[in-house]
Amino acid sequence: QEPAVTKVTQAYSSLAESAAATLGSILEAHEVLLARVKAPSGSADGPSTSSRQAEAVGQKRPRSEQLWSQLSAQYDALAPVRDSALDKWHSRTILSSGSAALRSTLRALNQSISAQVS
Numbered sequence: 001q002e003p004a005v006t007k008v009t010q011a012y013s014s015l016a017e018s019a020a021a022t023l024g025s026i027l028e029a030h031e032v033l034l035a036r037v038k039a040p041s042g043s044a045d046g047p048s049t050s051s052r053q054a055e056a057v058g059q060k061r062p063r064s065e066q067l068w069s070q071l072s073a074q075y076d077a078l079a080p081v082r083d084s085a086l087d088k089w090h091s092r093t094i095l096s097s098g099s100a101a102l103r104s105t106l107r108a109l110n111q112s113i114s115a116q117v118s
């Protein structure tokens with residue numbers, strides 16, 4: 001019974017380490033992509049700064065909480081860029097479809113994508 005528990009514990013620890021490493025890699029890739037995208041105001045939205053702030057705040061927290069905090073900060077940094085891009089493409093779609101889309105009685109079609117989602 002004892003060796004089976006030890007094997008399960010080791011397997012679980014290995015899985016947790018792999019998941020944390022994968023999440024760390026995803027966060028690094030996300031940070032690089034955010035650095036390439038300009039914010040709607042024209043300046044880069046410094047995701048690395050928010051990541052450093054999250055790390056500084058979470059020095060005494062477990063690694064998993066630090067990773068989730070960093071993920072949340074990066075998601076919040078991406079929101080204005082995402083909304084701007086979606087609204088731009090929505091307005092292009094409305095313009096290309098002509099006035100028929102504007103006369104629609106469906107209120108959702110007359111709203112921007114970000115307004116529909118929020």
